[in-house]
Structures are given as structure tokens and as C-alpha cells.
Amino acid sequence: MPAKRSEKLVSFESQALPLMPQLYGAALRWTRNPSDAEDLVQETFAKAFGAWDKYQQGTNLKAWLFRIMTNTHINLYNKRNKDQAKTALDDLEDWQVGSGESITARTVRSAEAEAMDNLPATIIREALDQIPDEFRMVVYYAVVEGLPYAEIAEIMETPVGTVMSRLHRGKKMLRTLLQDYARQEGYELDGEEAES
């Protein structure tokens, strides 16, 4: 093992590296598979280490790393063109984005909550991975990381209003997918019994 570690490496290692589990969690959602997620985490740390001099001590390190990850992912997979096409989704009207609301209007909600609670984690992750990247990542940062909208806006380089609408729509798309799955599994979500 090489003995010499520069001061820069020592400070990076002690501050940034402990955030690896959080970076890996986000990377898994970006890439949707463990091996690409590991590559993305490694690239993100490499880029962050290169830019460590520019990191302002005392500012939000996790958000800084997440932002580097956003750019690294876009560069690694050269996805910019594809992403631009996808953001056309932002312009859709609510009624075009799944039917989440109209269904839930007559749903017995406790039944739905119970059904959701019983869905296997793999099914939830599969559903998450089916919604477009920008929506999935906003849901992830808001729900799993608990980040404020303003921080998510910086990480994703979008206005706060976009974060808000992507969270709403992302959750709606997710919920519609999970409702469909729960119904296939034989859960009754529509409350027929309650109505008769």
C-alpha cells in the first residue's frame, strides 16, 4: 500500500468518502443497475477529487457531490439529447399523465395503503426505474434523501417550480404503476364492496 497520501487526499477521504452510501443510492437510481452504479460513484468521486480545491468548506458537501454526479452521468452516457426529448413530458397536461387521481377518487384508501405496504421492494424499484430519469431522481432526492426543493433544483439544474411539478407527476406515475400491479396481484382497490 503506497504510504504517501497528500493532504488533499486525506481531507477528501475523511469528508467526502463517508457519503459513499448516499452517492451509491442515488447512482443506483440514475443507472438502474449495480455495476453501472459503482462506475458512476467511482467517476463522481474522481471528478470531485479533481475539483476538491473548488469545493467551499462549510457548504453542503452532499449536494455538491450529487450535482457532480448529475453532470457525470449525463457525460458518461451522453444522454443529453435523449433527456431533452424526455422533458417534453413536463409539458403534458395532468390528465395525460396516467390516471392516478381519477382512480383514487373512488379508492378505499386504507386498502390501497395496505396493498402498497405489502408490495415487495423489487416491485417498487422496478416501478421507480420505469419513470423518466428526471422524475425518478426528483422523487428519490425528495422522498429518500429528504432534500429541500431548492437543493434538488440546484442538483438537477432546474427551477424550483420544475422540481415541484416533477415530484407531483413522478409520484403520480409511480402510484399508477403500483396500483396496476397491486390489482394484478388480486388486491381490491376500488372499494366495490363499500359501494354496494
Place this chain on the structure above:
Amino acid sequence: MKQVDCEDVKRNVHEFLHSELHEDQLEVITAHIANCDSCEEHYDIEIVFNQVIQRSCDEAPAEELAERVMKRLREIQDHD
């Protein structure tokens, strides 16, 4: 935001749960939920939904990843 109906309250569920509401909005909506079973249920299921998402995303990286990353960082350092 003085008067709210169920639709307003339900539309603000994410802002409520993520502490993104202004104080006056928060007050009005909290008061509404306390007296409205339908909205309360709507909020409850969103809370369950969030917990389910959190649980499903709780995946730890392989232990080797830390070593891989450190190796890479040392290479970068030695290059400098």
C-alpha cells in the same frame, strides 16, 4: 390563502410532507386535515407511500467499492 377546499389541500400534500409550505398555508391546511377524513386519508396514504419508497431504496454498496474508489483517487494523486 385564507379559504381552502379539499382539492387545494390534496394538491399541497407533497409540499406539506416535505416542509415546503409557508407558515400561513401550513396553518390553514393543518386545520382542514384535522376536520376532514377524506383529506386525512389522502395524506396518510402518501406517508405510507413515501415510507415504502424509502424502504425499497435502502441498498448498501459492496464493500469493495470503497477500495476501488481509493485506488482510483491514489492514481489521480500520483498523476498530479
